Amino acid sequence: MNRNIELKNHQREIYYFRLRLVLSLVIVAVMLLLLLARFFYLQVVRHDYFHTLSDGNRIYVLPIVPNRGLILDRNGLVMARNYSGYTLEIEPAKVKGMDALIAELSKLIEITPQDIKRFKRLLNERQATGTIPIRSRLSNEEVARIAAQRFRFQGIEIKARLFREYPYNDVTSHLIGYVGRINQKDIEQLERQGIASNYMGSDYIGKTGVEQRYEKELHGTAGFERVEVDAGGRAVRVLSRTAPLSGSNLVLTLDAKLQEVAEQAFGDYRGALVAIDPTNGEVLAFISKPGYDPSLFIDGIDTETWDTLNNSPDTPLNNRALRGQYPPGSTIKPFMALAGLHYGTRSPERTISDPGYFTLPGSRHQYRDWKSGGHGSVDMFKSIVVSCDTYYYGLATEMGIDNMHGYLSGFGFGKKTGLDMDGETSGLLPSSEWKSKRHNQIWYPGDTVSAGIGQGYNLVTPLQLAFATATLTNDGIAFQPHLVKELQNSPGDTVPTEPTQLFDLQIPAEHLKLVKGAMEAVTRPGGTAVGANYGVKYRVAGKTGTAQVIAMKQGEKYDEKKVSEYNRDHAWFIAFAPADKPRIAMAVLVENGGHGGSTAAPIARKVLDYYLLGQTPTPLQAVDERAGLESD
Amino acid sequence: MNARQLRQRFMLHLDPILLAGLGAFMLVSLALLYSASDGSWMRILAQLSNIAVGMLALWVVANMPLHWLMRIAVPMYVTGMVLLVGVALFGEISHGARRWINLGVATIQPSELMKIAVPLMMAWYFEKNEATLRLRNFVVAVILLLLPVGLILRQPDLGTSILIAASGFYVLFLAGLSWRIMLAATLAALASAPFLWSMLHEYQRHRILMLFDPEQDALGKGYHSIQSMIAIGSGGVLGKGFMNGTQTHLDFLPERTTDFIFAVWSEEFGLLGNLLLLGLYAFVIGRGFIITANASTYFTRLMAGSITLTFFTYAFVNMGMVSGILPVVGVPLPLISYGGTSLLTLMLGFGMLMSINSHKQLVKT
Numbered sequence: 003m004n005r006n007i008e009l010k011n012h013q014r015e016i017y018y019f020r021l022r023l024v025l026s027l028v029i030v031a032v033m034l035l036l037l038l039a040r041f042f043y044l045q046v047v048r049h050d051y052f053h054t055l056s057d058g059n060r061i062y063v064l065p066i067v068p069n070r071g072l073i074l075d076r077n078g079l080v081m082a083r084n085y086s087g088y089t090l091e092i093e094p095a096k097v098k099g100m101d102a103l104i105a106e107l108s109k110l111i112e113i114t115p116q117d118i119k120r121f122k123r124l125l126n127e128r129q130a131t132g133t134i135p136i137r138s139r140l141s142n143e144e145v146a147r148i149a150a151q152r153f154r155f156q157g158i159e160i161k162a163r164l165f166r167e168y169p170y171n172d173v174t175s176h177l178i179g180y181v182g183r184i185n186q187k188d189i190e191q192l193e194r195q196g197i198a199s200n201y202m203g204s205d206y207i208g209k210t211g212v213e214q215r216y217e218k219e220l221h222g223t224a225g226f227e228r229v230e231v232d233a234g235g236r237a238v239r240v241l242s243r244t245a246p247l248s249g250s251n252l253v254l255t256l257d258a259k260l261q262e263v264a265e266q267a268f269g270d271y272r273g274a275l276v277a278i279d280p281t282n283g284e285v286l287a288f289i290s291k292p293g294y295d296p297s298l299f300i301d302g303i304d305t306e307t308w309d310t311l312n313n314s315p316d317t318p319l320n321n322r323a324l325r326g327q328y329p330p331g332s333t334i335k336p337f338m339a340l341a342g343l344h345y346g347t348r349s350p351e352r353t354i355s356d357p358g359y360f361t362l363p364g365s366r367h368q369y370r371d372w373k374s375g376g377h378g379s380v381d382m383f384k385s386i387v388v389s390c391d392t393y394y395y396g397l398a399t400e401m402g403i404d405n406m407h408g409y410l411s412g413f414g415f416g417k418k419t420g421l422d423m424d425g426e427t428s429g430l431l432p433s434s435e436w437k438s439k440r441h442n443q444i445w446y447p448g449d450t451v452s453a454g455i456g457q458g459y460n461l462v463t464p465l466q467l468a469f470a471t472a473t474l475t476n477d478g479i480a481f482q483p484h485l486v487k488e489l490q491n492s493p494g495d496t497v498p499t500e501p502t503q504l505f506d507l508q509i510p511a512e513h514l515k516l517v518k519g520a521m522e523a524v525t526r527p528g529g530t531a532v533g534a535n536y537g538v539k540y541r542v543a544g545k546t547g548t549a550q551v552i553a554m555k556q557g558e559k560y561d562e563k564k565v566s567e568y569n570r571d572h573a574w575f576i577a578f579a580p581a582d583k584p585r586i587a588m589a590v591l592v593e594n595g596g597h598g599g600s601t602a603a604p605i606a607r608k609v610l611d612y613y614l615l616g617q618t619p620t621p622l623q624a625v626d627e628r629a630g631l632e633s634d
Numbered sequence: 635m636n637a638r639q640l641r642q643r644f645m646l647h648l649d650p651i652l653l654a655g656l657g658a659f660m661l662v663s664l665a666l667l668y669s670a671s672d673g674s675w676m677r678i679l680a681q682l683s684n685i686a687v688g689m690l691a692l693w694v695v696a697n698m699p700l701h702w703l704m705r706i707a708v709p710m711y712v713t714g715m716v717l718l719v720g721v722a723l724f725g726e727i728s729h730g731a732r733r734w735i736n737l738g739v740a741t742i743q744p745s746e747l748m749k750i751a752v753p754l755m756m757a758w759y760f761e762k763n764e765a766t767l768r769l770r771n772f773v774v775a776v777i778l779l780l781l782p783v784g785l786i787l788r789q790p791d792l793g794t795s796i797l798i799a800a801s802g803f804y805v806l807f808l809a810g811l812s813w814r815i816m817l818a819a820t821l822a823a824l825a826s827a828p829f830l831w832s833m834l835h836e837y838q839r840h841r842i843l844m845l846f847d848p849e850q851d852a853l854g855k856g857y858h859s860i861q862s863m864i865a866i867g868s869g870g871v872l873g874k875g876f877m878n879g880t881q882t883h884l885d886f887l888p889e890r891t892t893d894f895i896f897a898v899w900s901e902e903f904g905l906l907g908n909l910l911l912l913g914l915y916a917f918v919i920g921r922g923f924i925i926t927a928n929a930s931t932y933f934t935r936l937m938a939g940s941i942t943l944t945f946f947t948y949a950f951v952n953m954g955m956v957s958g959i960l961p962v963v964g965v966p967l968p969l970i971s972y973g974g975t976s977l978l979t980l981m982l983g984f985g986m987l988m989s990i991n992s993h994k995q996l997v998k999t
Contacts, residue, residue, distance in 0.1 A: 015810075019935055020927060022808055026939070027923055030946050034912055037950065040957050044867040045905040052867025059864065060880045233885035 061241065062231050065203030068222030069164065071249030073178060073212060075258035076284075076487055082178050082213065084164040088140040090148060091133035094125060096157030103155065104136065110151055111144045113137055119304040124183065133159055138301055166206065166300055170258060172293030173265045176321045177256065177485070179211020180296035200224050209299065212252065212485060215422050219489055222249030251490035255284035260613055264289050267608040271595055274322035276468035277588035277609060280578065282501035283472070283481030285421070286586060287609065290322040315568060325427045327461040328591060331547030332389045332598070333574045334410070334456035336474060336517045338397060339382055341409035343513040347401045350516050353381045360395035362447050369395050369451050372548075386520035387529050389546060391455050398454025403445055406453065407433035412507050413470040414480070421465060421483050429466050432459035457550055467576060468589035475578040475587040477514050478507030521545055522581045531575065534603035540614050541581035544606065546598030547574030570594035575602030579610050586613050647696040647992040649925070652984060655918040659969035660685055662899075662911070667972055669877050670890045670898045677891065677972065684974040688981035695985025700934060700993050703986060707758035710751040711778075717744035718785040725789070733789050745786045745794045746975045750982050752782055752798050753940040756805040761933035772811055779806075790835050793964035796951065801944040808939040842961040861886050862897040863958045873904030891972040893964060896956045919946050925991045934990040941983040948980075
């Protein structure tokens with residue numbers, strides 16, 4: 003019995019054991035199903051999410067920088083190009099002792115204090131990661147020297163990069179402008195435009211001139227490489243590649259040789275010259291003297307050089323052709339004559355007697371002619387040829403300032419020309435309305451008198467005056483001045499700029515004949531610009547002008563020798579040629595050059611000789627041969 | 635002895651069903667290691683030698699008569715305890731934990747030994763007291779369990795201590811620990827949870843916290859978890875294909891030949907592969923259950939049940955932590971992760987299962 007119980011107990015024990023075993027089995031099964039559910043959740047329900055994460059882990063998109071387009075002149079001469087070179091760059095995040103590193107590196111290769119200053123400035127500007135160049139344009143030997151010692155340094159890299167180069171240097175600096183390193187401001191602007199991604203790998207962006215205005219076309223479209231990377235960020239293989247699209251080449255309307263001739267013709271003078279093809283608005287030469295070395299700006303200019311440039315009394319950074327505003331002086335007279343004819347204020351035949359001064363009715367104030375004693379009997383033709391001030395004092399007074407404003411604004415005075423370059427200023431063509439708005443003053447009759455000879459409130463830019471001259475040259479039919487002749491997107495895919503006619507002033511032919519004839523006479527014996535045009539082999543028309551820098555008191559006579567250089571008058575000359583079938587129109591400004599006939603006209607002569615005859619002035623004569631008459 | 639006799643002589647105590655399951659695991663392990671190590675044959679050779687050692691151990695143990703197993707229980711447990719105390723006093727520190735002891739001849743990890751020794755000791759103890767089993771015996775058994783678990787927890791080695799605690803608990807459970815006591819113990823454990831929490835090391839707490847929010851520290855403590863979940867999830871239904879796992883082959887997956895090898899499998903073979911692997915585990919565990927159910931003595935029932943359930947626990951904890959439902963506690967995937975020690979312990983266990991199975995049959999016939 004005892005044994006029986008024991009047996010029974012044994013069986014019960016096994017029963018309970020198996021019960022618990024089955025229970026365990028159920029729990030195990032449930033747990034395995036739980037795992038399976040978890041796998042289902044991860045691998046089916048959330049597969050897309052994890053798939054994206056996995057790709058994000060392994061795939062980097064690396065930008066491929068497109069080659070920047072070239073800038074060529076109208077004859078295919080290269081004005082901006084790229085060359086590949088090596089730079090030594092430092093990745094600040096990986097460097098502990100920056101100064102020690104630079105000191106060590108400068109034992110290997112030459113690193114100038116300028117290089118270091120520039121580097122430090124870039125270092126402060128840049129908050130993102132990446133490398134910052136400390137030396138560019140390394141020679142092969144320098145590259146080899148660094149490469150051999152590479153192991154000693156942390157965080158340095160030698161990079162092959164494309165550099166921008168401007169073969170014409172300061173001759174075209176104000177026209178072409180330059181590229182510079184992309185800074186925070188540029189990034190913000192790119193982000194606003196929504197094209198920041200296109201610049202992910204780019205280091206440079208156009209900062210001024212054509213480089214800036216045509217940034218979009220020149221830059222091109224970045225390519226991308228999808229690269230598989232490992233957990234350490236090293237590229238393992240390229241998954242796909244979208245080739246970059248090189249920027250378009252710009253063919254300018256400019257004639258680079260003409261530009262050079264013009265630039266050299268200035269000699270040591272400061273000034274500006276804009277030459278335009280009057281029949282289509284193409285800008286043939288665009289000078290602002292002095293220029294500067296654009297390469298200084300490409301990798302960031304150091305503070306000292308910047309200060310020198312910025313504080314120079316010659317203001318080399320000022321684009322005079324585009325932004326300089328000067329009184330037009332007597333160059334306004336042909337336009338005034340046309341205005342007089344237009345309003346019928348003066349007939350061509352009407353003569354005035356010039357005693358050498360002008361007085362307003364009821365006033366004793368004398369507005370003097372540049373020639374003491376006067377020009378005697380003067381009609382409209384002669385008024386232009388001899389540049390008679392008295393004639394225009396009267397004409398302006400009779401016409402009234404608002405008529406004058408109305409007619410001259412038709413030539414584009416007081417307005418931007420819309421040249422394809424950023425930063426243009428609009429000059430100033432005064433009116434009574436303007437004066438009351440701007441100065442809260444009424445317009446005085448005396449204001450009109452000085453406005454009549456292009457002084458007083460009048461301000462023009464050399465570009466504006468060149469545009470107005472071109473319009474006059476082309477019989478009142480104006481074409482949009484422009485710098486780009488065509489865009490070469492790719493070989494065989496070029497987009498030419500069609501000349502855009504802006505307006506037609508519908509000037510009667512006889513008015514044009516008179517004024518243009520008088521302008522031609524300016525360059526002949528008896529004219530104010532005869533000296534510069536002695537023996538000219540084509541028919542040239544022009545008009546001299548003088549812009550006062552300081553005003554003379556009543557009764558005081560301007561004496562060039564007594565005035566400091568920077569206070570001397572500016573000299574103007576506007577010209578077009580050949581007079582019968584004009585191909586070129588221009589405005590020349592010589593700052594503190596004195597008389598238009600003696601300094602500005604000879605420059606124009608050299609430009610015309612080259613453009614029309616292919617004559618290079620060899621050797622380029624200095625402008626100082628004072629051949630002109632003492633004239634306005 | 636002809637070939638047939640020879641085979642009989644050597645295969646006598648080996649369970650062909652279990653052996654087939656183990657063999658399948660070995661193949662999976664070798665293939666996965668090949669992929670996880672980026673095609674390193676050195677890794678394969680090393681694991682092959684681990685497998686050879688494990689198989690030898692399995693064969694030896696499978697051929698042991700049951701009373702031998704009974705006889706080694708106490709010496710094995712005592713030796714293990716001595717070594718654990720030795721580790722606590724003179725152990726070598728590696729990776730911030732004191733787990734190894736240098737015996738002059740070799741450096742060993744006594745906690746591995748205890749994975750077998752603890753359930754063996756407890757099963758032996760219950761067998762000895764079978765006739766007069768009282769609550770007092772359960773208390774003694776719990777003490778036998780908690781001593782090594784406490785020492786291992788202090789090393790610190792959360793993963794191993796959990797596994798040993800589990801294997802001991804299975805012995806207690808199968809030995810017939812009353813439901814009331816288990817309920818009371820559970821309540822007590824919950825009540826003392828805050829205290830236990832304060833006992834945990836900072837890194838262990840981090841691992842548990844990370845379970846709830848791995849994103850919180852994606853590049854630090856949560857990195858393992860996040861990267862392995864990405865590997866599993868991106869594998870999808872069919873997987874990325876053998877040797878094509880990007881998480882694996884681009885170094886995003888940490889410890890991919892050891893603790894996280896399951897993520898490699900999941901990434902390359904997808905949900906279908908996981909189903910297959912779970913099936914394989916279910917197969918081996920199921921065979922373990924059958925052997926347990928048919929075991930002839932109290933000792934062998936407890937031992938077989940504990941081995942089977944511990945094997946399951948291993949697999950569950952590893953897959954659970956790799957798939958992000960359990961904290962990262964450092965438990966290898968049984969029979970698949972690279973490493974000799976873990977494999978050896980498992981093979982010893984399976985050897986015992988086979989011994990239990992075959993010697994019972996011998997008794998019957």
